[in-house]
Amino acid sequence: MPEALSEALMRYLNVRDAQRAEAVASVLESLTERELRLVKDAAVMGYVRGKMSSRTEPIRKDSAILGEVIDACLAAPDLYPAINAAPPTEAQSPYHRWYVETRDGVADQWAPGERFTDRAEALERYQAVTADFPTWKDGTPVERRFVRETTTYTVEQPAVVARQDGMQEGSDK
Numbered sequence: 001m002p003e004a005l006s007e008a009l010m011r012y013l014n015v016r017d018a019q020r021a022e023a024v025a026s027v028l029e030s031l032t033e034r035e036l037r038l039v040k041d042a043a044v045m046g047y048v049r050g051k052m053s054s055r056t057e058p059i060r061k062d063s064a065i066l067g068e069v070i071d072a073c074l075a076a077p078d079l080y081p082a083i084n085a086a087p088p089t090e091a092q093s094p095y096h097r098w099y100v101e102t103r104d105g106v107a108d109q110w111a112p113g114e115r116f117t118d119r120a121e122a123l124e125r126y127q128a129v130t131a132d133f134p135t136w137k138d139g140t141p142v143e144r145r146f147v148r149e150t151t152t153y154t155v156e157q158p159a160v161v162a163r164q165d166g167m168q169e170g171s172d173k
Contacts, residue, residue: 024070027083039083043069094152098122100129103143110145122146 005013028036040062047065073080098119101110116122126146135141 020071020074021067023074024067027070027074028066039070040066094150097149099147099149100126101145101147103145105140105143112147119148 031039043066044062047059047069070083073083077084096117096119098116099112100114100116100122101112103109104111114125116125123146126144130142130144133142
């Protein structure tokens with residue numbers, strides 16, 4: 001019968017588990033929405049295909065699979081440089097705002113409505129107004145959408161571009 005692990009070793013293992021989970025979360029937060037979808041699709045597809053050969057274990061949730069794959073990529077940085085690359089330096093922190101927009105049929109445009117800095121609060125508002133006010137006074141359905149606005153300021157190195165007059169942009173020579 002195997003011996004129980006010491007309390008100190010268990011604490012260490014728990015700390016390392018938490019550190020790895022934080023590293024996975026950091027990588028996931030640095031991805032654009034499209035990159036995240038691509039990584040998730042590829043990770044899940046690879047996992048599911050691997051599981052198809054051995055059907056003894058049920059397939060886990062996508063988020064668990066994704067975390068396991070990112071953790072494995074972080075463990076082998078030379079094999080997975082895209083995941084392990086440092087994110088670009090940000091000049092300012094990105095911000096996110098959410099809107100519950102309503103389609104104005106008369107003006108033929110979307111009206112942004114109230115702005116939220118908390119996604120959960122915005123989603124709660126969207127669900128409430130959709131449930132409470134599903135139609136206009138004349139009975140036609142109200143069109144609404146849930147919108148995220150995000151802005152990122154990234155520091156880039158200026159490129160030296162040759163101009164037609166033989167000078168270089170960014171240079172007085």
